[in-house]
Each structure stands twice: as C-alpha cells, then as structure tokens.
Amino acid sequence: MTRSTDRADSILVHAYLDGELDPANALAIERRMAAEPALLAEYKRLEALQRLLRDRFPHQGPPPELRARIGAAVGIKPTRVQPSWRALAASIAITAIVTSGATWVARGPEFGDPVRDAVVAGHIRSLMASQPVDVVSSDRHTVKPWFNGRIPEAPRVVDLAKENFPLVGGRIDVVGRKPVPTLVYRRHAHFISVTAVPVADLADAAPARHPADGYGIVRWTENGVAYWAISDVGADELDSFVRLFRVAPPLT
Numbered sequence: 340m341t342r343s344t345d346r347a348d349s350i351l352v353h354a355y356l357d358g359e360l361d362p363a364n365a366l367a368i369e370r371r372m373a374a375e376p377a378l379l380a381e382y383k384r385l386e387a388l389q390r391l392l393r394d395r396f397p398h399q400g401p402p403p404e405l406r407a408r409i410g411a412a413v414g415i416k417p418t419r420v421q422p423s424w425r426a427l428a429a430s431i432a433i434t435a436i437v438t439s440g441a442t443w444v445a446r447g448p449e450f451g452d453p454v455r456d457a458v459v460a461g462h463i464r465s466l467m468a469s470q471p472v473d474v475v476s477s478d479r480h481t482v483k484p485w486f487n488g489r490i491p492e493a494p495r496v497v498d499l500a501k502e503n504f505p506l507v508g509g510r511i512d513v514v515g516r517k518p519v520p521t522l523v524y525r526r527h528a529h530f531i532s533v534t535a536v537p538v539a540d541l542a543d544a545a546p547a548r549h550p551a552d553g554y555g556i557v558r559w560t561e562n563g564v565a566y567w568a569i570s571d572v573g574a575d576e577l578d579s580f581v582r583l584f585r586v587a588p589p590l591t
Contacts (some may be wrong), residue, residue: 352382356389358469364471375462452549454514454536455558458567459551461512461521462532471506471530472523480566482508482509486520494520495564497587504531504580524580531580538565548574548582557581 355368370380465471472483479496486493489511500507507523507530514536521534538560546559556575557568568581 348378348384349381352378352385356382356385366475369470371474388559402540425481433435436585454565455510455549455551455556455567458512458532458534458536458556458569461514461534462554462569465510465521465523465532466530470513471532473510475508477506477508478504482506482522485509486511490518490520492537494522495589496522496532497584499524499580499583499587502583504583526570526576528571529570529572531572531577533584534567534569536567537563539563541565546578546585550574559585561585 351364351368352372355365368378372382392431402545411529439491474482476482476485479498483496487510494509496506496509500506504524504526505524509523510521511518512521512534513519514534519534519536521532524531524533541560541563543562544558544560546557549556549558551569554569555569555574557577559566559581566584568584570577570580
C-alpha cells in the first residue's frame with residue numbers, strides 16, 4: 340500500500356473506533372480487517388492507544404461557568420441533565436416514528452398497527468447502530484444456526500447474492516414484547532430488513548405494500564409467519580427482492 344493509502348486507512352479505522360461510520364462503511368472496514376492482517380494490527384494499535392489515553396487522561400467536561408455563559412449567549416436555559424448524543428439520536432428516531440404515525444392517521448385504516456410500528460422502529464434503530472446486525476455473515480449456514488437457542492424457531496434464510504441482494508447477517512428485534520428474527524440483506528449501499536413474526540392464526544396472504552415516510556414496506560404471510568420487508572430502496576427493487584426471497588429455496 341502507498342503511504343497516502345495507509346493514512347486514509349488509518350483515518351477510517353479512527354472513525355470506526357469512534358463510532359462515526361455509517362453501517363455500510365462499518366461493515367466494509369470490518370471485512371477488510373478480517374482479510375488484511377496489517378489493517379487489523381493498525382486497529383489494535385489505535386484501540387490500545389485510545390484505551391491508554393482514556394486511562395491516563397480521563398475526560399473532563401467543560402466547567403459549569405463556561406456552560407452557563409454559552410447557554411446564556413444562545414438563549415438556552417440551564418438544565419440539570421444534558422442529553423448525550425445517544426439520547427438525541429433516540430429522540431430523533433422517536434420523532435420520526437411519531438411523525439410517521441401522524442401520516443398513517445391521515446391514510447386511514449392502517450393507523451395503529453403495533454407490529455408495523457415495531458418493525459419500523461427496529462429498522463431505524465439498526466441504521467443508527469454501528470452495524471445493522473448482531474451476527475455479521477454472508478453465509479446463511481452461519482446466520483441460521485446463530486438464532487438457535489435465542490428464539491423458539493430459526494427463520495427461513497435464503498441466498499440471494501447472485502441476484503445482487505447479498506446477505507449481511509441477522510439480528511433479534513422485539514415485536515409485542517417477544518423476540519423475533521430479522522435478516523438483513525444489502526442492495527448497493529441500502530439495507531433491507533426482513534422480520535419474521537409468527538402468526539399461526541392467519542391464512543397465507545400475497546405481498547402488499549405498507550409504505551411509511553421514507554421507507555417502503557412489503558408484508559406477506561406464509562406458513563404461519565408474517566414477513567415484513569422494509570428498506571429505502573426503490574419500490575420496484577423492494578418488490579423484486581420480495582419476489583426472489585419467496586421463490587428461493589430455503590436452507591435445509
């Protein structure tokens with residue numbers, strides 16, 4: 340690698356350590372570190388340095404007097420608790436969900452679907468995290484067994500890499516206070532979450548769109564499971580993904 344490339348890689352590793360990369364770039368740098376020993380060594384070196392700096396130089400917030408002066412200058416009243424960036428991010432997600440809920444009210448009978456609300460919330464939370472999955476693997480033979488012991492039944496996992504919808508991994512979401520499996524696929528820089536919710540009392544149903552602000556959602560029911568596919572890819576691409584997912588042979 341050239342010297343400039345080394346410097347660029349070091350910047351990427353720094354950003355990964357600080358949680359500043361989006362899910363797609365975080366996943367990319369993790370894969371590179373797994374394949375490139377030199378890059379992994381750089382990560383471990385920077386991680387050790389970061390840990391040493393935290394131990395030797397504990398973080399100290401600004402003095403209260405400075406905080407008060409800045410607040411007065413911009414017209415902010417002092418509060419006893421200052422929100423962290425994580426709290427701010429959570430409030431943004433909640434605001435997005437509430438705003439979407441208001442839109443659903445205007446659309447009529449679909450308002451108040453708690454399952455869809457939970458699926459949307461799970462997808463948003465995954466995009467805010469350092470990576471959108473709990474288990475990172477493009478191998479369905481790794482992802483499916485990972486769910487065993489964590490939920491009552493592992494989900495249907497299919498391989499769509501040849502159709503340009505590679506598997507990213509899986510995670511566990513919560514719907515109706517119950518853990519449910521979610522598979523994550525990728526389309527270029529976009530992620531597609533597929534959440535499988537057991538619904539033994541519902542008959543099979545063909546895919547139907549349930550759009551929310553900024554996201555496309557397709558729901559269908561098959562063999563006692565309601566599948567929810569959500570993404571910000573184009574509607575045609577999401578429909579194509581659902582069609583391919585449904586006809587692909589599952590892992591046996």
